[in-house]
């Protein structure tokens with residue numbers, strides 16, 4: 093079949109699995125010991141397989157993503173589909189339900205699987221198909237350093253640094269600013285010179301408290317201050333950006349490039365870190381990357397590093413890859429870390445190949 097009219101979907105299979113974490117992660121929002129992931133396998137009429145996966149936050153989220161994906165596929169089956177047509181048809185059809193949350197995550201997962209199939213058929217890494225090339229990316233370790241007692245925090249810093257990355261993310265939002273500062277100094281004190289530290293409040297504060305704590309943290313040499321207040325309070329972020337020298341990082345909750353545009357126009361964005369499953373898959377990411385490039389905004393990623401790595405490698409203002417190992421056990425070739433960087437694989441497509449033995453042993457959620 094010719095690629096000119098897109099690819100005909102023969103089938104899409106989703107599997108919702110619960111994956112135990114190597115590091116329990118306690119944030120100001122939740123304590124996470126295992127993660128619900130939905131794995132997606134798309135097969136085209138001529139036998140090309142495209143894959144993606146998406147982190148679904150909760151059990152019901154995983155079920156909803158799988159159900160919405162199935163409905164979207166039913167809208168598209170039997171006629172050629174491109175990523176653009178996916179969004180035109182499905183987003184239009186689902187507009188009244190709302191193309192947000194699990195609906196957007198389902199469409200994003202389909203978009204990623206479609207792009208993967210297209211890149212595999214073209215025998216190119218996705219990064220190359222998108223105008224970049226596989227390369228080593230700056231990456232920080234985001235697996236641990238939740239809110240926890242000091243002794244545990246110290247031990248976890250050492251364990252994470254042994255993993256090979258030289259930048260870490262620390263969760264903040266202790267009851268007092270002094271405890272936040274103590275955690276930053278403890279972690280900093282165990283990290284080698286030249287390493288970088290990001291902090292994330294997971295939307296714990298109000299504007300007043302964020303200003304107070306942000307000013308207190310400014311002298312600590314942090315790389316960024318992430319989501320101190322609720323994610324969509326763009327006017328408040330703009331006020332914070334003006335008050336703080338410390339760069340603010342937002343974006344994991346941008347619902348599509350339109351939300352990022354609103355945030356940028358509000359003056360709310362120093363640094364941006366879209367989530368591939370909320371920004372709109374590869375298609376939405378590349379639109380966000382264009383916006384970031386036009387405004388000179390450094391672009392980082394949120395979770396799902398195996399997918400995000402290809403996207404950052406094709407983004408003009410690529411900044412930091414957020415590294416977690418959540419999907420490692422599902423993959424025959426997990427994302428490789430070498431010399432303090434993440435290596436974008438040069439296999440065709442995204443390079444996702446499932447470890448079926450391991451998947452078969454995981455708790456199913458569907």
Ligand SMILES: [Mg+2]
Pocket residue numbers: 292294318319344
């Ligand atoms: Mg975050």
